[in-house]
Amino acid sequence: MVRLEDVSRLQVVSGKGGTGKTTVAAALALALATEGKRTLLIEVEGRQGIAQLFETEALPYEERKIAVAPGGGEVYALAIDPELALLDYLQMFYKLGSAGRALKKLGAIDFATTIAPGVRDVLLTGKACEAVRRKDKAGRFAYDYVVMDAPPTGRITRFLNVNDEVAGLAKIGPIHNQAQAVMRVLKSAETAVHLVTLLEEMPVQETVDGIAELRAARLPVGRVVVNMVRPRVLDAAGLELVRAAPRTALAKSLSSAGLGGARRGGNAERLVDPLLVQAEEYAERYALEQEQRSALGELGLPLHELPLLAEGMDLAGLYELASELRKQGMS
Amino acid sequence: MSPDPARETEGSSGRPHEGARRLAHTRVLDVDPLLDDPRTRIVVCCGSGGVGKTTTAAALGLRAAERGRKVVVLTIDPARRLAQSMGIDSLDNVPRRVKGTEADGELYAMMLDMKRTFDEVVEAHADPERAAAILSNPFYQSLSAGFAGTQEYMAMEKLGQLRARDEWDLIVVDTPPSRSALDFLDAPKRLGSFLDGRLIRLLTAPAKLGGRAGMKFLNVGMSMMTGTLGKLLGGQLLKDVQTFVAAMDTTFGGFRTRADATYKLLQAPGTAFLVVAAPERDALREAAYFVERLAAEKMPLAGLVLNRVHGSGAGQLSAERAIAAAENLEDSRIVDQGDGKAESRNSPETQGSSHPVEPADASPGASDGTSADASDGTSAGSPSGSAAEQADAVDQVTAGLLRLHAERMQLLSRERRTRDRFTARHPEVAVAEVAALPGDVHDLAGLRDIGNRLADNRRELPEPEPGA
Numbered sequence: 138m139v140r141l142e143d144v145s146r147l148q149v150v151s152g153k154g155g156t157g158k159t160t161v162a163a164a165l166a167l168a169l170a171t172e173g174k175r176t177l178l179i180e181v182e183g184r185q186g187i188a189q190l191f192e193t194e195a196l197p198y199e200e201r202k203i204a205v206a207p208g209g210g211e212v213y214a215l216a217i218d219p220e221l222a223l224l225d226y227l228q229m230f231y232k233l234g235s236a237g238r239a240l241k242k243l244g245a246i247d248f249a250t251t252i253a254p255g256v257r258d259v260l261l262t263g264k265a266c267e268a269v270r271r272k273d274k275a276g277r278f279a280y281d282y283v284v285m286d287a288p289p290t291g292r293i294t295r296f297l298n299v300n301d302e303v304a305g306l307a308k309i310g311p312i313h314n315q316a317q318a319v320m321r322v323l324k325s326a327e328t329a330v331h332l333v334t335l336l337e338e339m340p341v342q343e344t345v346d347g348i349a350e351l352r353a354a355r356l357p358v359g360r361v362v363v364n365m366v367r368p369r370v371l372d373a374a375g376l377e378l379v380r381a382a383p384r385t386a387l388a389k390s391l392s393s394a395g396l397g398g399a400r401r402g403g404n405a406e407r408l409v410d411p412l413l414v415q416a417e418e419y420a421e422r423y424a425l426e427q428e429q430r431s432a433l434g435e436l437g438l439p440l441h442e443l444p445l446l447a448e449g450m451d452l453a454g455l456y457e458l459a460s461e462l463r464k465q466g467m468s
Numbered sequence: 469m470s471p472d473p474a475r476e477t478e479g480s481s482g483r484p485h486e487g488a489r490r491l492a493h494t495r496v497l498d499v500d501p502l503l504d505d506p507r508t509r510i511v512v513c514c515g516s517g518g519v520g521k522t523t524t525a526a527a528l529g530l531r532a533a534e535r536g537r538k539v540v541v542l543t544i545d546p547a548r549r550l551a552q553s554m555g556i557d558s559l560d561n562v563p564r565r566v567k568g569t570e571a572d573g574e575l576y577a578m579m580l581d582m583k584r585t586f587d588e589v590v591e592a593h594a595d596p597e598r599a600a601a602i603l604s605n606p607f608y609q610s611l612s613a614g615f616a617g618t619q620e621y622m623a624m625e626k627l628g629q630l631r632a633r634d635e636w637d638l639i640v641v642d643t644p645p646s647r648s649a650l651d652f653l654d655a656p657k658r659l660g661s662f663l664d665g666r667l668i669r670l671l672t673a674p675a676k677l678g679g680r681a682g683m684k685f686l687n688v689g690m691s692m693m694t695g696t697l698g699k700l701l702g703g704q705l706l707k708d709v710q711t712f713v714a715a716m717d718t719t720f721g722g723f724r725t726r727a728d729a730t731y732k733l734l735q736a737p738g739t740a741f742l743v744v745a746a747p748e749r750d751a752l753r754e755a756a757y758f759v760e761r762l763a764a765e766k767m768p769l770a771g772l773v774l775n776r777v778h779g780s781g782a783g784q785l786s787a788e789r790a791i792a793a794a795e796n797l798e799d800s801r802i803v804d805q806g807d808g809k810a811e812s813r814n815s816p817e818t819q820g821s822s823h824p825v826e827p828a829d830a831s832p833g834a835s836d837g838t839s840a841d842a843s844d845g846t847s848a849g850s851p852s853g854s855a856a857e858q859a860d861a862v863d864q865v866t867a868g869l870l871r872l873h874a875e876r877m878q879l880l881s882r883e884r885r886t887r888d889r890f891t892a893r894h895p896e897v898a899v900a901e902v903a904a905l906p907g908d909v910h911d912l913a914g915l916r917d918i919g920n921r922l923a924d925n926r927r928e929l930p931e932p933e934p935g936a
Contacts, residue, residue, distance in 0.1 A: 154517020155751065186750075289517060291545070338908040339547045340518070367879075370872045378865045390859070390866035393800075394793035396785070411781030412869040419872055421906040447878045449749060449886070 144169070144468065145329035145359065147269045147322065148284045151293040151347070152333030153340040157364045159186040160450055160458065161333045161443065162286040163212075167459035168468035170210030174281040177268050178203070180216045181261040182288060187214050192452055198222075200268075206459070213280070215268070222260040226315075259299045259316050266322040290332060290347035297323050297330065298354045329359030334433070336363055336426040341433060348436055360467060361438050363430075365445040369423075376420045384409050441465045494891050497771030497898035500923050502740055503532040503638070509738035510631065511770075514643040516754035519746045520775040522546045523909055523918060524902075525642040526554060526577070528742075530566075530912060531919035533575035537637040540576040540630060544623055544644045551579060553911045561585060563630070568912050576636065582622040586612040589625060607708035619644045620654075624730040631733060653765060740770035743897075745890075747777055747883035752890045759894050771898035773922065774887060778880050778904050780873070787877035794870035797863040 148165060152158035159180075166178040177200060180187045185195045191203050196216040203214040271279040288296045299316050322328060330351055334344040344361060351358050371379065388399040388406040397404025433440055443461055446454040462468055502508055513525040522543050529541035540563045543551070554566045554577040561584040563576040590608075591599050602608050612618060623644055630639050733739065741762055745755035755772060762769045891899065902921045909915055 155519060155746065155748070189753075342547065368875055370875055371868045375865070375868050378861065379869065382862050382865045386859075386862045387866055387869070390797065390862050391793070391870075393863075394796045394866065394870070396789070396793050408782050408785060412873055414781055415872055415876055416869055418906055425907050447875075447882065449882050 144282070145327055145357070146278070146280075146282055147265060147328040148282060148359065149287045149293075149297065149328065149330040150284060150333060150362075151287045151290050151330065152362075152364075153290050153335075153343045156333045156335050156340050157450075158289070158333040159184075159190060159286045160455065161331075161362050161364055162284050163187060163190050164443070164455055164458035164462055165331075165468065166212045166282070166284040167204060167206050167210075167456065168462040169282040169284065170204075170206035170212045171459070171463055171468065172206075172208040172210060174206070174210045175279075176206075176210070176212050176282040176284060177280040178212055178214045179265050179268070179283060179285045180214070181265075181285065183216065183218065185216060186286065187216065190450070190452075190455060207456075215264075217261050217264050219257045219260050222264050223256075226260065226263075256312060258296050259312055259319060262297065262299055262319045262323065263315050266319050269322060269327065287330075290343045293330065293332075293347060294350040294354050294356065297351075297356055299323075324355055324357065326357065328357050330356055331359040331362055333362045333364050335365055336429045338425070338429065341429045345432065345436065348438070358438060361433055361436060361440050362462075362467075363433065363440065363442045366442045367422075367445050371416065371419060371423075373423075376416065376423070379413070379416045384413075387412075439467075441467055494895070495771075495898035497773070497900035498923075499528065499531070499773075499900055500535070502770055503528065503537070504535055506637065507738055508740055509638060510627070510733070510736075510740070511638065511640045512643065512734065512739065512741045513641065513744050513773075514741060514758060515744035516751050519744050519751050520902075521744045522550060522642045523915070524742070524744050524773050524775065524922070525640050526550060527909075527915045527918035527922060529575055529577070529638075529640040530569065530915045531923065532638050532640070533566075533569050533573035534571045534916070534919075536571060536573045538574045538576075538635075539638045539640060540578065540636045542578055542580060542623070542626060542630065542639060542641040544580050544619065544642050546579060546642075547908075550909060553909060553915060561588075561626075566912075580619070580623055580626055582619045583612045585622040585626050586618065602712065605708055605712045607712045611712075621727070624734075625726065628726070628730050628733060653761065653767075735766055735768070737768070739768055741767055742770055742773050744773045744775060746775050747886050749886055752886055756890055756893055759897055769897065771900060772890070772894075774899055774901045776904040777883060777887075777901040778876060780876050780880060782873060783877070783880075785873060785877070787874040787881070790870040790874040790877065794867040794874070797867040797870070800863065 148162075148169070150158050150162035150165060152161070163178060166176045170176040178187060180196070187203070188194060188196050191214070193203065196203075196214055198216065198218040198221040200213045200215045202211055204212040206212060265283055265285050268280055269278075269283045273279055287293055299319055332344045332347055334340040348358055348361075385399070387409050388403070391397075391405035391408055392399035392403070396408060397406075399405045441462065442465075443458050446457065448454070502511070511525075511528060513521050513528070515521050522545075525543060526541055526546075529539045533539045541554070543556075546556075554575075555568075556564055556566070556577045556579055561578065561581040563578040566575040566577050569575045587603060590602050594602060620643075623641065627639065627641050630636065734741075743755045743758050743762075745751040759769060759772070887899075891897070900922055902918060905914075905917070905921075909918060
């Protein structure tokens with residue numbers, strides 16, 4: 138297991154759409170909370186994916202406890218609403234009370250959060266960085282770790298590199314300062330950006346490209362998590378044996394296992410062809426997966442694999458993945 | 469977002485046969501009549517990210533072309549190799565003829581360059597001097613280069629342009645990989661109404677409001693707001709926005725009008741929406757939202773394309789029976805091995821044999837990543853051995869095949885449960901299932917194959933054995 142002081146306090150999880158990055162982010166938050174720690178899981182895209190995963194009602198813009206980790210840890214969750222985050226800021230900087238609502242009426246908040254380039258992203262990353270740095274009265278960090286379920290790989294560098302985004306536009310003012318402060322956290326060792334992928338060509342390619350982009354922007358790349366890895370039922374040697382085995386012998390063997398007659402047309406015999414077709418499909422996928430594994434291996438980053446859960450994703454499965462991450466030393 | 473009504477149906481997933489029966493009533497989406505119908509002019513593929521939306525759009529385009537139509541496929545952000553498979557690896561925002569299609573039709577493909585599209589809109593509607601002023605405005609540059617909503621808006625803008633040219637019988641359009649599948653319907657309106665809206669008018673022409681009665685409060689609020697926004701974003705940005713909008717305003721007749729026109733185009737009878745999904749919970753949940761949203765917006769939905777569906781030629785053999793049979797074979801082998809032949813030290817299937825219903829757990833080897841070929845030792849000595857040893861080796865192979873089958877059947881029933889949850893919620897939606905391919909698509913042959921699989925989906929998933 139990795140020593141905890143080595144684990145960055147802000148863990149950003151990205152990945153191509155469909156790879157399960159929300160699931161991995163949630164499992165990571167659980168894993169990091171294990172043994173009495175407190176983590177905050179942040180959602181920035183307004184999809185309520187965390188609430189769905191933890192099987193609770195939609196999350197408000199408010200940090201609330203969402204799960205208890207093994208050994209007494211706690212996971213809090215926050216779904217950041219950019220509009221409310223902006224109003225927060227206005228309140229903080231300008232003590233705007235009802236005027237904030239007037240702004241909203243005029244569409245100014247809409248403007249600032251959805252139209253004004255980069256502002257939305259600064260607000261989102263800013264909120265995460267604030268949670269990372271927040272301390273209680275005793276001077277201890279409010280959260281041991283903050284895990285962010287971030288935008289997908291294709292947009293992650295742009296999302297995190299807010300400084301560049303707003304630099305040309307907001308050259309001075311609180312948003313500018315905010316962007317500077319955020320960048321200091323994001324580019325430091327306090328942060329690690331993880332990418333989630335599947336063992337398939339497109340997600341792997343996107344991961345490779347995404348890491349190149351992150352590195353070019355000098356953002357700290359963390360680990361690669363391969364999600365939904367299907368069980369390895371036959372290895373290369375096993376597949377060789379399948380190809381070498383005579384059909385009649387296989388039929389006999391199936392029959393001896395209680396699956397019907399081995400003679401031509403018998404129940405066992407009729408299983409042989411479809412089973413061999415499935416083995417060939419498996420072999421093809423296996424070879425492709427090996428290719429993808431080695432492509433990921435060339436990245437020179439720690440690689441983790443999480444199994445595909447046969448019964449689909451549920452709360453129990455989430456804990457299972459968390460313990461798997463812990464076992465693999467990701468937390 | 470609204471609460472998910474699908475949750476109510478989730479409880480029924482423990483009753484497998486109910487789903488299987490319901491399936492018989494699922495409407496089947498037949499894509500060929502849709503593609504062949506000369507009245508079909510636009511097909512929009514939408515759905516969440518990672519479900520094969522772009523591939524589906526390309527495969528539909530190719531199929532329609534090879535069935536005789538003149539087709540253009542508008543892709544947004546295709547994977548490199550998919551783009552290459554159609555020969556459009558240059559991002560030049562112009563439809564290019566795809567070579568190598570069969571039969572009489574023609575296929576064109578293009579990749580959206582959103583900045584270029586935006587620039588073109590400006591250039592087409594402004595005199596050169598004004599266009600240059602807009603194009604060099606920093607606010608415009610950020611807005612056009614990458615900003616939530618612009619891509620969606622420009623995709624719809626491009627669609628409108630292609631349709632207006634009337635050079636193609638059929639336009640197949642892919643939708644951007646948005647935060648949520650709904651964005652591409654919302655963003656044009658949002659951007660349109662913003663750029664055309666009250667705030668911009670206030671920002672650009674505050675003086676006009678000064679004298680009007682009853683606007684005093686608004687006016688106070690507004691000056692405070694421009695002040696606040698100015699402080700927050702920096703005064704320069706506000707000035708850039710003001711000059712940008714002033715330049716835009718006089719040059720073309722309102723973003724909202726254009727957005728409305730695109731919106732009407734999508735509702736028109738010649739348009740068909742296909743919601744694309746994979747048989748996974750999240751993807752189908754998004755698909756369900758989308759189906760509901762399209763209905764609310766009166767957009768014509770043709771059906772659901774369900775990609776990457778697994779089947780089995782041996783569906784009569786349930787996962788449970790396959791595992792039991794594999795255990796039978798493995799147990800007898802262990803007994804036979806009394807003579808100390810060191811074999812199958814690492815075959816993962818033996819490790820899972822005591823947990824017959826949890827084969828996903830049976831693969832601790834999966835987590836060690838790179839050690840895939842660590843299996844040389846597996847029964848290397850058997851072929852030269854006695855007949856009994858050979859039979860053992862075959863039994864071992866057979867057990868492996870059975871475990872493979874069990875995994876397939878489990879995947880299959882999981883996919884079916886997920887899909888049934890969708891069809892229970894939306895029995896009115898016709899579904900086309902596309903059998904899973906082991907790899908990605910790299911060429912036209914691969915796209916053609918997907919098209920065939922899309923069209924040929926009368927073959928249902930095999931039913932489980934009674935009582936299995």
